[in-house]
Amino acid sequence: MRTLAADWVVPVDGDPIPQGAVVIGDDGRIQAVGPAAELGADERFPGAVILPGLVNAHSHIEYATYAGFGDGLSFAPWIAMHIERKSRLDAEEMLAIARLGAAECLRSGVTTVGDCSFAGATAPACAELGLRAIVYLEVFGGPDAIERQFEPARERIADSLSTRVLLGISPHAPYTVTPELFEAAAGLGLPVATHLAESADEAAYLRDGGGAWSALAAYLVPPLGRSGIRALAERGVLGERLVAAHCVTADEEEIALLAAHDVAVAHCPRSNAQLGCGVAPLQALRAAGLRVAIATDSPASTPSLDLFEEMRVALWLQRAHSADPTALTAADALFLATLGGAQALGLDAEVGSLAPGKWADLTVLSLDGTPFDPVEDPAVAAVLGGSTHRVLATLVGGEDRYRRDVTTWRDLTRAGRRARSRMLA
Numbered sequence: 001m002r003t004l005a006a007d008w009v010v011p012v013d014g015d016p017i018p019q020g021a022v023v024i025g026d027d028g029r030i031q032a033v034g035p036a037a038e039l040g041a042d043e044r045f046p047g048a049v050i051l052p053g054l055v056n057a058h059s060h061i062e063y064a065t066y067a068g069f070g071d072g073l074s075f076a077p078w079i080a081m082h083i084e085r086k087s088r089l090d091a092e093e094m095l096a097i098a099r100l101g102a103a104e105c106l107r108s109g110v111t112t113v114g115d116c117s118f119a120g121a122t123a124p125a126c127a128e129l130g131l132r133a134i135v136y137l138e139v140f141g142g143p144d145a146i147e148r149q150f151e152p153a154r155e156r157i158a159d160s161l162s163t164r165v166l167l168g169i170s171p172h173a174p175y176t177v178t179p180e181l182f183e184a185a186a187g188l189g190l191p192v193a194t195h196l197a198e199s200a201d202e203a204a205y206l207r208d209g210g211g212a213w214s215a216l217a218a219y220l221v222p223p224l225g226r227s228g229i230r231a232l233a234e235r236g237v238l239g240e241r242l243v244a245a246h247c248v249t250a251d252e253e254e255i256a257l258l259a260a261h262d263v264a265v266a267h268c269p270r271s272n273a274q275l276g277c278g279v280a281p282l283q284a285l286r287a288a289g290l291r292v293a294i295a296t297d298s299p300a301s302t303p304s305l306d307l308f309e310e311m312r313v314a315l316w317l318q319r320a321h322s323a324d325p326t327a328l329t330a331a332d333a334l335f336l337a338t339l340g341g342a343q344a345l346g347l348d349a350e351v352g353s354l355a356p357g358k359w360a361d362l363t364v365l366s367l368d369g370t371p372f373d374p375v376e377d378p379a380v381a382a383v384l385g386g387s388t389h390r391v392l393a394t395l396v397g398g399e400d401r402y403r404r405d406v407t408t409w410r411d412l413t414r415a416g417r418r419a420r421s422r423m424l425a
Contacts, residue, residue: 006045006049009033009050012052012354016379020034021040022362045392048365048392054110055293058116059295060297060298063101064098069081076211094419095125097121097419099416100412102129105131106131107394111396114134114136114341116172127161132351132396134191137153137154140176154167166191168190171185174227177221179232193266196228206226207225229257230253241346256288263290265290279321308388367381
């Protein structure tokens with residue numbers, strides 16, 4: 001058993017605790033949260049705040065070295081470029097990139113990911129580095145993809161699965177997956193993730209096969225004649241185990257459909273902004289009662305796996321878009337990146353807040369020397385002043401998985417950079 005203390009402890013599901021502490025049991029679970037004066041301290045972090053480990057509910061860590069490729073392109077030609085460049089990599093290079101992505105998550109204070117994995121490399125990478133994960137193996141095409149793509153991938157990663165690294169399936173999107181494959185995926189009884197209503201180009205293609213996506217028809221399934229949300233609702237595959245990334249173009253009726261079926265939504269504001277897809281209707285999604293998380297998406301469309309930056313951009317965009325400074329508070333953003341992410345993934349009984357009985361997944365963030373020091377509101381200071389470079393320690397199940405100035409991952413970085421060099425034009 002050990003006890004960590006800091007200037008502030010932010011449980012997320014309770015009030016911040018000044019001069020707080022977290023007691024971690026030998027089983028890796030939280031035993032107590034409260035004032036350090038009552039609980040003691042084996043290790044103190046002055047000038048810091050202890051947060052629940054961040055939960056990135058929609059990531060693609062296999063693309064950790066893809067940053068900047070095709071910047072300025074619209075969504076359709078951008079994705080075509082990435083398909084071609086990804087084809088240059090072999091399995092070991094994909095694993096090297098996934099390892100680097102898992103390391104970058106831990107360095108950023110992320111302890112849990114819901115990761116859509118093209119090659120399956122996410123599973124061994126997370127198992128090796130100690131990152132908690134649901135690994136959604138991606139499938140494309142028709143229902144034969146279960147036997148042709150999913151089952152071989154599941155067999156390859158079987159040794160990496162555990163109570164910490166869980167299996168899911170990701171029928172990629174309504175423009176790359178037939179309704180029959182969505183039904184087959186839902187029938188497996190696994191967690192499911194997909195991409196929905198991400199862009200106007202997607203909407204145009206699904207409606208009648210037109211727009212910029214028509215140039216990529218060889219990679220796509222036939223258009224549905226309606227939006228992906230409406231089509232999946234009609235097929236009965238929307239449900240509580242589904243995480244839908246983006247939902248940028250979802251209208252009022254579609255939001256109601258998502259809410260009626262208890263679909264979770266992963267909000268990825270930096271990716272949507274960088275690709276020119278727009279600003280998701282976050283306020284409407286939350287008002288409808290949906291489980292919503294803030295997530296980074298892929299480093300291919302977002303420059304980093306820094307969830308602190310994602311929280312800030314979410315806050316700024318919502319306030320600017322609505323001309324309302326109350327549209328998203330710092331406390332709201334922190335919730336969506338911790339307990340909200342855990343709720344979206346169906347893991348909130350185990351992670352996402354600092355509460356006795358939950359896993360001791362913790363992020364220790366230095367606020368020393370920031371404009372918010374001395375700290376008045378630790379949620380505001382963490383969201384507006386936090387960054388990867390300020391993470392002092394990341395614990396998963398009570399075990400140190402990252403310590404600043406101690407954990408360097410130099411070999412992982414070199415291997416990831418070598419793999420990136422293969423993709424350069």
